[in-house]
Amino acid sequence: MKIVQTQFKPNTIQLGISACVVGQGVRFDGGHKRLGFADRELREYVSYVPVCPEVAIGLSVPRPTIRQVEADNQIRVVGSTDKSIDVTDDLHQYSEQQAKQLSGLSGFIVCAKSPSCGMERIKVYHPEGHTLRHDSVGVFTKALMEKHPLLPVEENGRLCDPVLRENFVTRVFAYHAWQQLVASGLTSDKLIKFHSRYKFLVMANHQTSYRTLGQLISDLSSNSLDDVADEYITGLMYALKQRAGRKGHTNALMHLQGYFKRSIGTNERQALADVIDKYRQGILPLMAPMTLIQHLLVKFPNEYLSQQVYIKPHPEKLALRQQL
Structure with missing residues (x-):
C-alpha cells in the first residue's frame, strides 16, 4: 500500500x-x-x-468497478459485477x-x-443489485x-458552484493561517490578534459564532490557553463553513462603513451607503462594495480595517467573489 x-x-x-x-x-x-x-x-x-x-x-x-453493498447491517466494498472482488x-x-x-x-x-x-450521497446497494439509499460516505x-x-x-x-467554491477556498486559507499561528508558538496576544483579524469574516458568515467567539476571547484567564485555542478554532471553522448570504455580508459591510464616518466626506459616505444597499437588493455583486472599500482604504488608511481578512480572504486573482 x-x-x-x-x-x-x-x-x-x-x-x-x-x-x-x-x-x-x-x-x-x-x-x-x-x-x-x-x-x-x-x-x-x-x-x-x-x-x-x-x-x-x-x-x-x-x-472492474466497485460499489458499497449492505448486507446484514454491514457495508462491504465489492465488485459491481464481479462479486468475488472484496x-x-x-x-x-x-x-x-x-x-x-x-x-x-x-x-x-x-x-x-x-x-x-x-463526501456525501454515495449509493449503497442491496446484494441483489438494486439501490438501497444515497446517504453514505466514501x-x-x-x-x-x-x-x-x-x-x-x-x-x-x-x-x-461559485458560492461553495468561494466558501471552501476561504476556509482553506483561514485554516492554513491558524496552522501557521500554532506553528509559530501560540500565545494569548497572538490569539487575540488573530481573532481581531477574522472578526468581520465571522460576522458575515454566522452571527451567533461572532458573539460566542468574542466572549471566548474576552476572558482568556478562566481556562488554559490550549483549551481556549481548541474551542476557538472549532468555533471558527464551524462559523466559516456556514455560507454567508446577502444579509450577512450587508451586516458586515455596514459595520465596516461605520469606521469611515469620521474620515470621509458626505458624498463618499453616501456613495458607499448606496453601493452597499444595491448589493443588499441584489443589483450589484459583492465585489462592488468591496472594491469601493479598498479604494477608500487607500485614500483614508485605517490599520484595523486593512488587517481584516474579510476584505481579502484569498488572492484577488482567483476572482472568487465576482459571482457572489
Whole structure:
C-alpha cells in the first residue's frame, strides 16, 4: 500500500486531492475527473498531495468497478459485477493509516460519487443489485473527516458552484493561517490578534459564532490557553463553513462603513451607503462594495480595517467573489 505522509510547511498551503481530480488517469476506465479550477487557477497558490485509495491498495488501471453493498447491517466494498472482488478490509486499513499521515494538509478536494472518495450521497446497494439509499460516505473520505474534523473538505462537483467554491477556498486559507499561528508558538496576544483579524469574516458568515467567539476571547484567564485555542478554532471553522448570504455580508459591510464616518466626506459616505444597499437588493455583486472599500482604504488608511481578512480572504486573482 502506498502511504503518503505530510508535515506542515508554514509557507506552503498543502492541499490533498483525489488523484483523478488533478488529472491523473487512475479511474477504473483509465480516465480522470480533472477539475479545471483546481488544476489551473488554484494550483498557483497551493501544493497538491494527490491520493488514490483504490490504486494505493493494489487495484489495477483499468479495473472492474466497485460499489458499497449492505448486507446484514454491514457495508462491504465489492465488485459491481464481479462479486468475488472484496476490497473492504484493504480499503479501511489503508484509509485509517493514510488519514493519520495527512496532518500537514490545509484542505482536501475529493471525487464525488466514488465509493472510496465521495463526501456525501454515495449509493449503497442491496446484494441483489438494486439501490438501497444515497446517504453514505466514501471509505477514505469518512476516515479523513473523522481523523481531521476541522479540515476543509469539498467535492470536485460542488466546487463548480461559485458560492461553495468561494466558501471552501476561504476556509482553506483561514485554516492554513491558524496552522501557521500554532506553528509559530501560540500565545494569548497572538490569539487575540488573530481573532481581531477574522472578526468581520465571522460576522458575515454566522452571527451567533461572532458573539460566542468574542466572549471566548474576552476572558482568556478562566481556562488554559490550549483549551481556549481548541474551542476557538472549532468555533471558527464551524462559523466559516456556514455560507454567508446577502444579509450577512450587508451586516458586515455596514459595520465596516461605520469606521469611515469620521474620515470621509458626505458624498463618499453616501456613495458607499448606496453601493452597499444595491448589493443588499441584489443589483450589484459583492465585489462592488468591496472594491469601493479598498479604494477608500487607500485614500483614508485605517490599520484595523486593512488587517481584516474579510476584505481579502484569498488572492484577488482567483476572482472568487465576482459571482457572489
